[in-house]
Amino acid sequence: MMKTTKIFLSILLLTLLITHNSVYSAERIYWIAAEKVAWNYAPSRKNLIKPGAGMGVWGKKLIYRKYRYIQYTDSNFNKIIKAPESMGILGPQIRAVEGDTIKVHFYNKTDKPLSMHPHGVNYEKKSEGADSSGKGAEVRPGEKYTYHWQADADSAPGANDPSSIVWLYHSHVDPVKESYDGLIGTIVITKKGYQRSDQDPRPKDIDVEFTTLFMVFNENKANAKIQHEGELKHSINGYIFGNLKGLTATKGQKIRWYLLAMGTEIDMHTAHWHGKTVVENGRRTDVVELLPASMKTVDMVANNPGSWLYHCHVNDHITAGMSARWQIK
Ligand SMILES: [Cu+2]
Structure with a gap:
């Protein structure tokens, strides 16, 4: 080999190595189905926050027909990827690093047209999952559709954000009905350079991440004249009176909380x-305000071992069981 060619190749290799981290962008591929499920708001059938108090009118009926987003390993839609217990009713968490593309193969296994409409990421009209006569806006029962989303700079953490931020996705054929159905999930975008590795888009400066959705699911019939409080x-993530499990960290870990809300006027949490x-974009607090479709990311260090309450502080919502526990071990 000629000397100049050798030098050229060495420089090229070095350049590739140096720039790899900054030019690398992945395609994150997901297989997600919508399915009809039976959902139990309190599997223990108990008020685990105040055992003596019971669950009042909210405990009369606990199991309902819901719809959920479920993740599969591949295009066969045979093998489910089980979500962490703490995710509850939420759909699979879609992840990407700034600069990545996201491809979601959606399979509607239910009995009505549904979609996946993302917040935050960049998309063309055909991947909006809403507001058009296109196939992606209404995926019919038994049909599949592939959404293409970009995690561009405008989807990624801003100057005052932590190293990753959360976005919602949800079905948007009849968005009100479908949010009560349970068709809600999250997207987490990590700032470029902060991913654990090219394969693992989770933020490297954080040890454990928890995602919680505060929402009053209205199980009353849509047109019912009388709206029953117990319905x-x-x-929190589809569980009431302390029935949400899995919010457990180890002493010393850095915890990131992704906080969401959905719903209507009563959904001020x-x-x-x-x-x-927690620290919310530089502001220290222990209460974070959420309104329908709020998406907030806050951090803490788990340095106070114990089993602690985590609840909505709105009085009426405390009474109705909008409470959980979290642990530092
Ligand atoms: Cu609340």
């Missing part, structure tokens, strides 16, 4: 932690 399930405070 208003004041839930104030997420409150006992035992620890």
Whole structure:
């Protein structure tokens, strides 16, 4: 080999190695189905926050027909990827690094047209999952559709954000009905350079991430004249009265909380932690305000071992069981 060719090849290799981290962008591929399921708002059938108090009118009926987004390993839609217990009713968490593309193969296994409409990421009209006569806006029962989304700079954490931020996705054929159905999930975008590795888009400066959706699921019939209070399930990730499990960290870990809300006028929630405070974009607090479709990301360090309350601080919602526990071990 000629000397100049050798030098040229060496420089090229070095350049590729140096720039790899900044030019690398992945295609994150997901297989997600919508399915009809039976959902139990309190699997223990107990008020686990105040055992003596019971669950009042909210405990009369606990199991309902819901719809959920479920993740599969591949295009056969045979093998489910089980979500962490703490995700509850939420759909699979879609992840990408700034600069990546996201491809979601959606399979509607239910009995009505549904879609996947993302917040935050960049898309063309055919991948909006809403507001058109295109196939992606209404995926019919038994049909499949592939959404193409870009995690561009405008989807990624801004100057005052932490190293990753959360976005919602949800079905948007009849968005009101479908949010109560349970067709809601999250997208987490990590700032470029902060991913753990090219294969693992999770933020490298954080040890554990928890995602919680504060929402009152209205199980009353849409046109019912009388709306029964007991049919208003004041839930965190679809669980009431302490039935949400898996919010467990180890002492010393850095925890990131992704906070969401959905719903209507009664869905003004104030997420409150006992035992620890959080930092929200530089602001220290232990209560974070959420309104329908709010998406907030806050951090804490798990340095106070214990089993702690995590609840909505709105009085009526405390009564209705919008409470959970989280642990530092
Ligand atoms: Cu609330």
